[in-house]
Amino acid sequence: MTDQTPIPMPRLNEAAPDFDAPTTQGRRTLADYRGKWLILFSHPADFTPVCTTEFMAFAKRQEEFAALDTELLGLSIDSHYSHIAWVRNIKEKFGVEVRFPIIADLSMTVAAAYGMIQPGASDTAAVRATFIIDPEGVLRAMVYYPMNAGRSVAEIHRLLVALQTADANACAMPENWVPGDPVIVPTPATPDAAEARLGEGYDTVDWYFSTRHL
Incomplete structure (x- = not known):
């Protein structure tokens, strides 16, 4: 065995x-x-x-x-x-x-x-x-x-920068994010917050998908 x-x-x-x-x-x-x-x-x-x-x-x-x-x-x-x-x-x-x-x-x-x-x-x-x-x-x-x-050591470096940036700015990073790219805004957690999202000044595709520049 x-x-x-x-x-x-x-x-x-x-x-x-x-x-x-x-x-x-x-x-x-x-x-x-x-x-x-x-x-x-x-x-x-x-x-x-x-x-x-x-x-x-x-x-x-x-x-x-x-x-x-x-x-x-x-x-x-x-x-x-x-x-x-x-x-x-x-x-x-x-x-x-x-x-x-x-x-x-x-x-x-x-x-x-x-x-x-x-x-x-x-x-x-x-x-x-x-x-x-x-x-x-x-x-x-x-x-x-x-x-x-x-x-890829370059990818490890990119990942480290992404983690540190996400921590500092309360955001998430899209695929292959590098400094200077827009970051993802946290998704609204309630129906009222989702309804208000369009008026918050972000680049919003839909209530769950918004980005902003740092």
């Missing part, structure tokens, strides 16, 4: 799983990031081509994330020394310096808590999972990619 134990999965808008783990820059805990946004992302293995391209993409945009009060934290089920050697190799061979910490998760403790281990893909390597955690430690977004397709 096969093991039918469910894969533990974190849930959106709930507290992100806690962790206390060794990294290339000392031990880190989730509490260390309190008050800032955090992007925690896993990769299958060090010294692999797709993962190398992803890490370089994150490294090149680290200042853009920092401008959004956001820290980066990588993870794989590799040793601390493997991470150090890989980071040195990326700098030597590609001229890109990886300055964010990387969790060494040989025990798979953090990977298991975040549902990064997907048996359909691998029992011993984390898939390409990305988690956006807000300053209160709440998990706000998670995106999973397969082993053989690299994630």
Whole structure:
């Protein structure tokens, strides 16, 4: 009989799983990031081509994330020394310096808590999972990619900006929203509010669909 134990999965808008783990820059805990946004992302293995391209993409945009009060934290089920050697190799061979910490998760403790281990893909390597955690430690977004397709760091950056903008302006974002595009006004919750919507000065297609510029 096969093991039918469910894969533990974190849930959106709930507290992100806690962790206390060794990294290339000392031990880190989730509490260390309190008050800032955090992007925690896993990769299958060090010294692999797709993962190398992803890490370089994150490294090149680290200042853009920092401008959004956001820290980066990588993870794989590799040793601390493997991470150090890989980071040195990326700098030597590609001229890109990886300055964010990387969790060494040989025990798979953090990977298991975040549902990064997907048996359909691998029992011993984390898939390409990305988690956006807000300053209160709440998990706000998670995106999973397969082993053989690299994630879009540009999309992760866009998603972070969208979340922060939605929080600041009590609105929602349409498909592929980028700064400067109109945002979606919350839908009226009562018949009277729906009736009044046309006179509220928004760009209204129908009572349930209104947009505005910030």
